Amino acid sequence: MKLRRGQLLVDPPASSSSDIAFILIIFFLVCASVQPETGLPQFLPRTEAKEEKKEQSKNLEVSITPSNIVLNGSPLKLPEFSKRILVALQAKTRPQDKVVVVKSTPDTPYDQWIRVSQAIDNAGGTLTLELESERTITVD
């Protein structure tokens, strides 16, 4: 007669499972933190004093609508605007003359606004928002 041997219970070693979890967390943390974000930095000084508004009237004025960009009264598309603003700003030497006053209609999409903002920035201009409440803030 063949005797059946009693099977021994073999537990997997659990002592290292916390170390494995630790390493896994480190791995996922590193993966999550190495995803860099891309963006367009802009320096925003605090709201300007009223006296400075008078000087801004001499500056370039840009109106943004959903379909057009108006530079000193001339309606333009973005590629043409980028060229015209570059030429206009290159002619100005003093930093205070490089201020560009931007007024947007309330329905201007962000996509359009940020492209105009980038064009002004690339041309070396300082963007100033003219808001409906007639308060102005400067964006460099």
Next chain:
Amino acid sequence: MKLARKKFTASVPSFAMGDIAFLLLIFFVILARVQDDSHVQWDPAILPDLKMIGAPLASVAIDSGYKTYLNGEEISNGQLTPRLNAILGETPAGQRNISFKVHKEAQARHFEPVIQAIGEAGGDLIHILEPEPTEP
């Protein structure tokens, strides 16, 4: 005859070290997620020539429903400046980074008051955008 006494060794139990480290990590991960705004639904605008940005002190977002969020928490535009002032404190200029995530279809009536609020708080605005895909 002198009997040798049995020596007992006292050692610091290192068995639980992994567990302690694990719990500490969980703690710090939860702390880090306080600024999390991953639940905010927004589509970034696509733009060429963008820069890599560092870690911001706060994150302001406008979602696809045109609601404003500060660090993932919905907020009114009126409350934004005082809350940002509290976060930025006396941080020197140049380090007052605030990431600004705007849904690409948001309109000037939604994002301009937020830019104004960030400007009033003296924040360094960083528009978070998606880089234009480069052609192969």
